[in-house]
Every structure is written in structure tokens, then in C-alpha cells.
Amino acid sequence: MDSIDLIREFLQDRLGIGEDKIVPETPLAALGVDSLLVLEMMFAFEDHFGIKLSKNLKTPQTIGQMVSLMDRLRREQLR
Amino acid sequence: MERRRVAITGMGLVSPFGGNLADFFQRLLQGESAVRQLRLEDPPRPLALPFVSCPGFTAEATLGKPLAGITDRFAQLGLAAAFAAWEEAGLSRQSDRENREDWGVSWGTALGGTIVYERAYQDFWLRARDRISPLSVIIGMNNATNAHLSIQLGLGGISTTATVACASSAIAIGEAFRRIRRGETPLILTGGSEAPQAYGVLRAWEALRVLADGDETRAATACRPFSRDRDGLVLGEGGAALVLEDWEHALARGARIQGEVIGYGTSSDHFHLVRPEVSGQVRALRAALADARLEPEDIDYINAHGTATLEGDPVEIEALRQVFGDRAQGLAVSGTKSMHGHPLGAAGAIEAIVSVLALREQALPPTAHLVDIDPDCVGVDHLTSARRQAPLRTALSNSFAFGGSNAVLVFRAAAG
Numbered sequence: 204m205d206s207i208d209l210i211r212e213f214l215q216d217r218l219g220i221g222e223d224k225i226v227p228e229t230p231l232a233a234l235g236v237d238s239l240l241v242l243e244m245m246f247a248f249e250d251h252f253g254i255k256l257s258k259n260l261k262t263p264q265t266i267g268q269m270v271s272l273m274d275r276l277r278r279e280q281l282r
Numbered sequence: 283m284e285r286r287r288v289a290i291t292g293m294g295l296v297s298p299f300g301g302n303l304a305d306f307f308q309r310l311l312q313g314e315s316a317v318r319q320l321r322l323e324d325p326p327r328p329l330a331l332p333f334v335s336c337p338g339f340t341a342e343a344t345l346g347k348p349l350a351g352i353t354d355r356f357a358q359l360g361l362a363a364a365f366a367a368w369e370e371a372g373l374s375r376q377s378d379r380e381n382r383e384d385w386g387v388s389w390g391t392a393l394g395g396t397i398v399y400e401r402a403y404q405d406f407w408l409r410a411r412d413r414i415s416p417l418s419v420i421i422g423m424n425n426a427t428n429a430h431l432s433i434q435l436g437l438g439g440i441s442t443t444a445t446v447a448c449a450s451s452a453i454a455i456g457e458a459f460r461r462i463r464r465g466e467t468p469l470i471l472t473g474g475s476e477a478p479q480a481y482g483v484l485r486a487w488e489a490l491r492v493l494a495d496g497d498e499t500r501a502a503t504a505c506r507p508f509s510r511d512r513d514g515l516v517l518g519e520g521g522a523a524l525v526l527e528d529w530e531h532a533l534a535r536g537a538r539i540q541g542e543v544i545g546y547g548t549s550s551d552h553f554h555l556v557r558p559e560v561s562g563q564v565r566a567l568r569a570a571l572a573d574a575r576l577e578p579e580d581i582d583y584i585n586a587h588g589t590a591t592l593e594g595d596p597v598e599i600e601a602l603r604q605v606f607g608d609r610a611q612g613l614a615v616s617g618t619k620s621m622h623g624h625p626l627g628a629a630g631a632i633e634a635i636v637s638v639l640a641l642r643e644q645a646l647p648p649t650a651h652l653v654d655i656d657p658d659c660v661g662v663d664h665l666t667s668a669r670r671q672a673p674l675r676t677a678l679s680n681s682f683a684f685g686g687s688n689a690v691l692v693f694r695a696a697a698g
């Protein structure tokens with residue numbers, strides 16, 4: 204599963220947001236994703252890809268930033 | 283000190299019979315029991331017991347996805363009941379018209395987020411997961427319901443939850459009543475909610491040996507308050523809410539007044555953690571009557587605490603006999619937990635609604651399955667079937683909790 208797919212599935216499941224609304228430029232806040240839901244989303248990411256995230260990571264503000272962060276962490280794990 | 287009148291302008295319910303108040307009350311009048319057998323298959327052994335569920339309620343359908351996903355069942359039941367009460371009161375979710383900075387929430391729950399915590403323990407110890415949901419704290423915390431209501435409705439006043447076992451929501455309502463009566467605030471959303479059906483919680487109650495027996499064939503009649511053959515209480519889930527409002531404030535905005543809260547009395551038994559004590563209940567009853575400025579003969583109906591425990595029922599009836607004296611023989615009493623079960627922290631609020639509906643409809647629900655009255659429980663007019671009698675002016679609702687906390691609320695019909 205790609206990072207963007209995981210994000211789409213999570214937001215559909217938790218907020219009922221359609222796929223078409225989840226594009227890289229969209230601010231997370233505009234979708235109703237507050238800091239608590241970002242936490243849950245990162246938790247789901249950790250579970251799915253078996254990657255433990257550092258507490259000190261900068262919180263992403265947009266879908267695109269979230270995807271970039273997730274992709275980077277997955278690449279680092281593969282090294 | 284000035285005593286302002288306190289109106290009830292909205293009521294909402296998530297009950298085993300659904301959320302329609304008229305239908306719920308009609309079914310109580312008919313003596314219909316919502317008790318069914320609940321079976322849980324968790325390790326170490328399956329558990330089967332009489333229980334009252336709200337099967338028609340799904341959080342996602344009622345509250346929508348964001349809210350449903352960040353709340354435990356107890357808060358979901360509470361939010362649904364509260365939104366229904368709010369709507370009945372003619373209030374919108376968010377408003378620019380009123381200043382709500384001093385409107386409050388006063389909620390009650392005995393156990394809070396049982397299900398999220400149990401899921402967390404199962405994750406750790408059964409599924410060997412290393413971590414739990416990061417939202418576990420805010421989903422499970424006892425004050426989740428009042429927090430969400432405050433946010434969703436833009437309420438800036440008191441935001442609190444009382445946790446006092448079976449008296450939680452009675453105390454929440456009573457404390458809200460006092461604040462409005464002394465002019466602190468014009469409106470408080472109050473009530474209670476509970477979802478005790480986590481396996482560990484039910485096993486704990488089973489171990490206390492206060493639950494009624496009953497298999498599939500007998501579950502419906504498992505809760506038999508005041509009966510000679512009663513054998514314990516039946517737990518349940520549920521949510522109930524009332525909008526309490528300053529009388530003048532309600533009239534000014536054209537709200538329909540459903541009833542009135544006129545008195546609240548509390549006491550502590552200071553006796554035993556589980557066993558109730560007559561003198562403590564007597565003090566709470568007398569305090570409520572005095573607070574309402576009523577005499578015993580002014581009360582037309584008692585909605586009893588009536589949990590059907592062996593110890594509790596006779597103590598309550600003795601307390602009523604002592605307070606009401608000669609009047610006790612003709613005092614109409616019913617234990618409606620026989621039908622809606624005992625939803626712990628939500629019980630006071632559900633029974634408050636039953637009392638207000640009785641006054642509004644001028645009809646009294648019975649104690650269901652009451653055929654052979656325990657000789658230790660005689661001395662009052664036990665309602666074994668519904669009764670329509672006019673005029674019904676006042677009702678009194680008892681909540682007597684583990685730990686000895688007692689709360690009694692007094693209501694008056696709106697036309698009064």
C-alpha cells in the first residue's frame with residue numbers, strides 16, 4: 204500500500220472524506236484533521252509499515268507533507 | 283437569597299426502546315421489559331447475564347464519523363441524548379444569537395470509558411501489542427461527554443461530570459438545578475450516560491454477587507424490585523439528558539416548558555460501602571422535601587431507586603415509611619428499573635425523565651413483574667400496573683448509591 208492510499212483509507216474511515224478531496228496541496232486542518240487525528244494517523248502508519256516514529260518529528264501541515272514524511276521514513280527503514 | 287424557578291425545556295434519551303420519548307413512556311406504562319440475556323465469549327470463560335442494551339443505537343449513524351471515532355460508547359450515548367434534548371428545547375448547535383459563555387454542562391457517569399480501556403488491556407496482554415491508541419486517554423476520560431458537549435454547542439460555563447456510582451446523574455442534575463436557582467447561569471445541559479458492558483466490568487459486578495440471575499427464558503423478568511423472590515439488579519447501558527433553564531429565560535425565548543425542578547436533597551449514609559442505611563436515606567428525602575418547600579402530603583408519586591437487591595429495597599421502603607408516616611400507605615411508588623434496567627450513572631437522569639413524563643402525561647408507570655410483594659417492602663402503594671390519575675402535581679425520584687451517597691430530586695408538573 205502506498206502512503207497516499209493509507210492516508211485516503213484512514214480519512215475515509217474516520218472522517219468519511221472522499222478520495223477526490225485528498226490531494227497533496229490540501230491543508231490537513233481544512234479536512235478537519237486536528238492534532239489528535241494526526242497522532243492517530245501516524246499511529247496507523249506505524250502499525251501498517253512497522254516503523255516506529257520519533258516523538259520529535261515535525262507535524263505535517265498538508266497531505267503532501269504527510270506523504271513525503273511517510274515515504275522518507277519508509278525509505279530510511281529499507282536501508 | 284433569591285430563588286429562581288428552574289424549568290425543564292428539553293429532554294432526550296437513548297433507551298433500549300429507542301429515542302422517542304412518547305414511545306418509551308408508553309412501553310413503560312404497558313410494563314414492557316427491555317431486559318435480555320447478554321452473552322460475552324471473552325476468555326477465560328463466557329459470561330451470560332440479564333442486561334439492558336440499546337441495540338438500535340449506532341454512533342456513526344447518529345453522531346457522524348468524526349465524533350463517533352473519538353468517543354467511547356458511554357459518551358456516544360450521552361451525546362446522542364444531549365443533542366436530542368437540545369433540539370427539543372428549540373436550540374441550535376451553534377448560535378450567534380445568544381451569548382452562551384455562561385451556559386454550562388453538568389453530566390454524570392459512574393464508570394466512564396470502560397470499553398476503550400478494556401480494548402487497550404486486550405491489546406497489551408492478549409494480542410501482545412506494544413502500544414495502544416494515542417487517543418485512549420481522551421476517549422476514556424470520565425469527563426469526555428461534558429467536554430464534547432461544551433465544544434459542539436459552544437458552552438462556556440461550568441463543564442463538569444459527577445462520578446458517584448448510581449447517583450451520578452441525579453447529583454449532576456441537582457447541582458445544575460442549584461446553580462440556576464441561585465442565578466449563576468440561565469441554562470445547563472445535564473444528564474448521564476453509561477456503557478458498562480466491558481467484560482472485565484461485568485465480571486467485577488458478578489463477583490460482588492448483587493446481579494440478578496436469569497437465563498434466556500427468564501431474562502425479561504430478571505429485575506423484580508420489591509418482590510419476595512427478587513434476586514438482584516440488572517445492569518444496562520443508556521443515555522439521558524435534560525435542558526434545565528431559568529424559567530424567565532425560557533419564557534423570554536418562547537421555549538416550551540416540559541416540567542419544573544423544585545427540590546434536591548442529598549446525604550451520606552456514612553455507614554457502609556455497599557449496604558444502604560435507612561437514616562441516611564431519610565435525611566436525603568427530608569432535605570429534598572424541605573428544599574422544595576413541600577410537605578409529605580404534597581407528593582403524588584415516587585420513582586424509587588428500586589434496584590431489586592435483597593438489601594436495598596426494604597431499606598428504601600422503610601425510609602419512605604418513616605418520612606411519609608400516615609401518608610405512606612397511599613403513596614404511589616414504582617421501580618422502573620424493572621423495565622429499563624440499572625444504567626448506573628445514567629439511572630438518575632433516565633428516572634428524572636420518567637418522572638417528568640409521568641407528570642406531563644398524568645400517568646404513572648408500574649413496577650413490572652410485581653406480583654408477590656416482599657413483606658419487608660409493604661407499607662406504600664406499590665403500582666403493579668399503570669395508573670392514570672389526575673391531578674398529578676409532583677414527583678420525587680430517588681438515587682441511592684454504593685458508598686452511601688444519596689440524592690433525591692423533586693419535580694412539579696409544568697402547569698403548576
